[in-house]
Each structure stands twice: as C-alpha cells, then as structure tokens.
Amino acid sequence: MAYCAGRAIPIWNGKPLVDTSGYYVKQPNALSDIGNISPSWIGGINNTLRYKSISLNFLIDIKKGGDVYDLDLDYAASAGLTPHTAGYNKNGKPVRSPLADGGGYLMEGVTADGKPNTKLVDASDINKKKFPFSSDNQ
Structure with a gap:
C-alpha cells in the first residue's frame, strides 16, 4: 500500500x-494510519577506550525501518514551493497552467x-486532498 493524505492507495503491478479522472484511487477509511x-x-x-588517565567513550546507535510523515513537505507542496509542484509537464507546458x-x-x-x-489533472486541486503530497493543512 502507498499513502495519499493519510489514506491507503491500492497498488497494481507495483x-x-x-x-x-487521473487521480489516485483512495481507500474509504479517512482515519487510516x-x-x-x-x-x-x-x-x-x-x-x-582507556589509555593511562584518558578515557574515550563512544556509542553507535542504529534504527532501521518505520515511517515518518513529512509535514514540512506537506505545507511546502500546498504552497507550491516544492519541485514537483512546479516545472513542466509531458507537453512542455507549466504544470501550474490551466488544463x-x-x-x-x-499522477x-x-x-x-x-x-x-x-x-493530466489540474494542479490547483492540490488543496482538495487529491495529490499524494497534499492534505487539509493550508
């Protein structure tokens, strides 16, 4: 499963x-993790490590796995500040231009x-929770 605005997105062949309509299909449970x-x-x-009266102590701590939600990316995308919310589409036109x-x-x-x-979908829909990097945060 992938996630879009907190909702699971079904995966088909990876x-x-x-x-x-061109938008990701989301599961109906709005309260999913x-x-x-x-x-x-x-x-x-x-x-x-000790040598005479000198002591050197070190710690290496490792954690592998887990998911983190990047709220900064969410706010930046909603404001149009991230690279994937700007630039050009497959037609060579600005992503932010009207369809x-x-x-x-x-997508x-x-x-x-x-x-x-x-x-192609309208980039102004970013604040309608239809993009994988958008939510209610505005």
Whole structure:
C-alpha cells in the first residue's frame, strides 16, 4: 500500500492505481494510519577506550525501518514551493497552467486495466486532498 493524505492507495503491478479522472484511487477509511513509526529493528554498540588517565567513550546507535510523515513537505507542496509542484509537464507546458492551456500534473501510476496513466489533472486541486503530497493543512 502507498499513502495519499493519510489514506491507503491500492497498488497494481507495483504502481499506484489511478482512476478515470487521473487521480489516485483512495481507500474509504479517512482515519487510516499514515504508517508505523516503530522501527523494524534497533541496535547499538557502546565501547570505552582507556589509555593511562584518558578515557574515550563512544556509542553507535542504529534504527532501521518505520515511517515518518513529512509535514514540512506537506505545507511546502500546498504552497507550491516544492519541485514537483512546479516545472513542466509531458507537453512542455507549466504544470501550474490551466488544463485548457495544456498545463496540468501527471499522477504516476496505472489505470484499472494496467495501462500507464496519461490523464493530466489540474494542479490547483492540490488543496482538495487529491495529490499524494497534499492534505487539509493550508
């Protein structure tokens, strides 16, 4: 599963599933977990080196796994400050331009029949919780 604004997105052949409108298909549970912050495993090494009256102590601590939600990325994307909310689309037009002018954003994924998504969506929909990097935070 992938996650979009806190909702799970079904995966089809390793790619997120996109509906006929070009947006990711989301599970209906709006209160689903974004992820699990608990690491898969943790470990550490502590050692002390002594020479005469000098002592050197060091600790190496490792955590592997767990999910973290990047709220800064969420706010930046909602404000249009991140690279994937600007730039040019497959038509060479600015992503932020209206669809009528050739603008729009392409959600990477596949449709229900397994074909790559080719439908551009309006970038102004970012604050409608339809993008994987948007939420109610505005």
